[in-house]
Amino acid sequence: xxxxxxxxxxxxxxxxxxxxxxxxxxxxxxxxxxxxxxxxxxxxxxxxxxxxxxxxxxxxxxxxxxxxxxxxxxxxxxxxxxxxxxxxxxxxxxxxxxxxxxxxxxxxxxxxxxxxxxxxxxxxxxxxxxxxxxxxxxxxxxxxxxxxxxxxxxxxxxxxxxxxxxxxxxxxxxxxxxxxxxxxxxxxxxxxxxxxxxxxxxxxxxxxxxxxxxxxxxx
Numbered sequence: 313x314x315x316x317x318x319x320x321x322x323x324x325x326x327x328x329x330x331x332x333x334x335x336x337x338x339x340x341x342x343x344x345x346x347x348x349x350x351x352x353x354x355x356x357x358x359x360x361x362x363x364x365x366x367x368x369x370x371x372x373x374x375x376x377x378x379x380x381x382x383x384x385x386x387x388x389x390x391x392x393x394x395x396x397x398x399x400x401x402x403x404x405x406x407x408x409x410x411x412x413x414x415x416x417x418x419x420x421x422x423x424x425x426x427x428x429x430x431x432x433x434x435x436x437x438x439x440x441x442x443x444x445x446x447x448x449x450x451x452x453x454x455x456x457x458x459x460x461x462x463x464x465x466x467x468x469x470x471x472x473x474x475x476x477x478x479x480x481x482x483x484x485x486x487x488x489x490x491x492x493x494x495x496x497x498x499x500x501x502x503x504x505x506x507x508x509x510x511x512x513x514x515x516x517x518x519x520x521x522x523x524x525x526x527x528x529x530x531x
Contacts, residue, residue, distance in 0.1 A: 383501060383529035385412030385455065387420045391509045391521045397478040398445045398471060400428040400436070404483075404509060406521040414529060416458030422507065422523065424451035424483060426471055444473030449483065453505075461494030463529075467505050483507040487525060496531045503527010 389408015407421045426447035430437045438446035450468040457463075469485015485505050492499035507523040 380501070380528045380530050381414065383413050383503065383525065383527055385410050385415060385420075385523075385525040387411075387521075387523035387525075389420065389521045389523070390519045391511055392519070395424075395426065395471065395481065395509075396511050398426060398436075398447055398473055398481055400426055400447065402426050404449075404451075404471065404481075406507070406509065406523070408521060408523075410455060410523075412455070412457075412525070414531070415455060415463070418455060418457045420453060420455050420523065422451065422453040422467075422521075424449045424467070424471060438470075438472075440472065440475075442476045442479075444476050444479055446470050446472035449485070453487070457496075459494065461496050462492055463489055463496045463499050463531075464491040465489045465505075469505065480508065480510045482509070487527065489529060492531065499529065499531040501527060501529035 387408055387410040389406050391404055391406040393403045393405040395402040395404040402425070404424045405421075406423075408419065409417065410420045411417050426449045428436065429446070429448055436445040436447055440446070447470065448468075449471045450466070453465050453467060455463045455465075465487045467485045467487040469483055471481050471483050473479045473481045483506060486502065487505040488502040489499045504526050505523070506526075507521060510518045510520040
């Protein structure tokens, strides 16, 4: 007699589910995969946040730091005023033509007024070897470009006679752009400003002025 052995559930039905142990293994594998995916997503999110913060900082830096351009302006003209012989409170007024970067060809005006370097406000203790005087000075200037737009600047420095009293004098100072019109409405920048004035007893007929601006500009 042939013996009869009952089939297991898996053998009895091809549609039977996995054994309980297999179910536990599959569940554990799925949980590990979910944990790995969650960890990966968190790392990616952290990296994206860092990148976003870096881009935001770069954008802020770009806004806070405008591009600064090199700027040079050369001018020549004539001088009038009351500084033929330097004294406290005298005023030097010059104007003429200019040629400059970002400006083109145009015109300029420059007004300088001396102060005093001693407590009496009546003289100067600063003298060169030939007894020519030096005075602190400040003033303003205007540059008008080829397109009629203007740049206005303030300046401070020293006016000094090159030899004895009444000789031609020089200006050595700095400037700061503070106002403009047209395309220069938002102008900023600063640098050095130098000028020479052929006036006084040694050059009574010329009154020539030579000016140079060398610095930075943004507009």
